[in-house]
Amino acid sequence: MRALVTGGAGFIGSNLVDALVERGDEVAVLDDLSSGKESNLVTAVEREVRLHRGDIRDADAVAQVFAQEKPDIVFHLAAQIDVRVSVARPAYDARTNVEGTINVLEGAREAGSRRFVFSSTGGAIYGETDVVPTPEGTAPKPMAGYGQSKFCAEAYLGLYERMHGLSTVALRFGNVYGPRQDPHGEAGVIAIFCGRFFNGGRPTVFGDGRQTRDYIYVGDLVDAIIAAGDADVGGSINIGTAEETTVLELIDAVREAGGASDGQFEPEFAEARMGEVERSCLDVGRAREALGWQSKVDVREGVRRTLAAVTPAG
Ligand SMILES: NC(=O)c1ccc[n+]([C@@H]2O[C@H](COP(=O)([O-])OP(=O)(O)OC[C@H]3O[C@@H](n4cnc5c(N)ncnc54)[C@H](O)[C@@H]3O)[C@@H](O)[C@H]2O)c1
Known part of the structure; x- marks a missing residue:
């Protein structure tokens, strides 16, 4: 299979590239x-992954890459x-996340790609909600341009399905x-x-450290992205663990993984950040049903693996 990964030199993208190369794409x-x-692509490039340096806001550059690569499947990250x-800078954000996504969708249409998988976001789209874990049908209430631009891009996926029959899914x-x-993402x-x-x-720790998030290990996420590429389901699918973890629990997990002694790695508390959502966690029933996928790595194991991979430069 010929795959194109936009954002493939990034954190998630490069982990995905490694897995795709591994299975022979x-x-x-x-x-x-x-x-x-x-x-991030050293191993992948050694195995002949082609890196095109280009900006998704540049429609001509995107079109050229698609004309050359003619991918069967597009992972847009x-x-x-x-x-x-x-x-x-909401307009700047939208130029990449909305207009850039349209350019990539156009490329996929022109190239006759079979499948388009989009990396969207749960927490930033749902905002503060009463239902936690939150299912996909919940009314979106983004609290920043980022969630809004991702939600808007999802709607363009639907448009390309209806207008051009392109098979798409938003994760x-x-x-x-x-x-x-x-550490800046x-x-x-x-x-x-x-x-x-x-x-x-x-x-x-900003605030009291009891705010929760749904932390998903990148290896599990990559499995979900690949399953979504192979499937034919559409719409939006949450990819998480359905487990809430507090910031204080994370610190415990790091202390345990690193074998911290008493008094080591104690939190420093700072003022809560404005507009921060208290609880965020995703209902993953649809991922289980539609993709046959569920996460395997719990947060303690995932933190152990992450800490083990930290290098002196990081
Ligand atoms: N990390 C998370 O927790 C998280 C959560 C929800 C969604 N996502 C989504 O997953 C995707 C990957 O995120 P990540 O965490 O790996 O971040 P990342 O910054 O490591 O990866 C993004 C990649 O996109 C590239 N990029 C940025 N702007 C570009 C442009 N205009 N043209 C071409 N390339 C450009 C970057 O160089 C980078 O390699 C993103 O779409 C992000 O919104 C991430």
């Missing part, structure tokens, strides 16, 4: 390397992922973590804590 990557790194940037990820995550808290622990620092 012919893989190409489109990435502007704004946050992704060529070094390139995005503006910084929530704070999306609040400060709404929980908070993804694992090896190669940059949307959900870098585990990466930040592992880095701090490694460097002998202390974790900063």
Whole structure:
């Protein structure tokens, strides 16, 4: 199978590329390397993955890559992922996450691609909700440009299904973590804590540390993305664990994974961040039914693996 991964030099994208190469797909990557790194693709490039350096906002550049690669399947992960940037510069965010997605959809249509898998977000689309774990049918209430632009891009997937018969699916990820995550992303808290622990620092907790998220290990997520590529289901599908984990529990998990001594890695508390959602967790019933997928790695095991992968530079 010929696969194109946009954002393939990033954290999730490069983990996906490795798995696709492993199963024998012919893989190409489109990435502007704004946050992704060529070094994430070292193993993959050795195995002849083609890296196209280009910006998804540039329709001509995207069209050229599709004309050359003619992918059967498109995994669209390139995005503006910084929530704070999306609040400060919503139009800039939308140019990448909405217009950029349209350019990639156009490429897929022109190339006659069979399947289009989009990396969307759960928590940032649902916002504060009464129903936790939250199912896909919940009315979206994004609290930042990022969730809004992802939701808007999802709607374009539906449009391309209706207008052009392109088979598409939007996966709404929980908070993804694992090896190669940059500590500056949307959900870098585990990466930040592992880095701090490694460097002998202390974790900063905003608010009381009881806010919850649904943390999904990148290896599990990659399995879900690949299952979604092979399936023919449409619409939006949550990809998470359906387990809520507090920030204080995360710190415990890091302490346990690192074998911390008494008094080591104690949190420093700082003022709660404005507009932060208290609870976020995804109902994963649809993923189980439609994809036959469920997560396998619990947060303690995932934190162990993430900490073990932290290098002196990280
Ligand atoms: N990390 C999470 O917890 C999380 C949660 C929900 C959704 N997502 C989504 O998953 C996808 C991957 O996120 P990630 O965490 O791996 O982040 P990342 O920053 O590591 O990956 C994004 C990649 O896209 C590339 N990119 C950015 N703008 C581009 C542009 N204009 N043209 C071409 N390439 C561009 C970057 O260089 C990078 O390699 C994103 O779509 C993100 O919104 C991530």
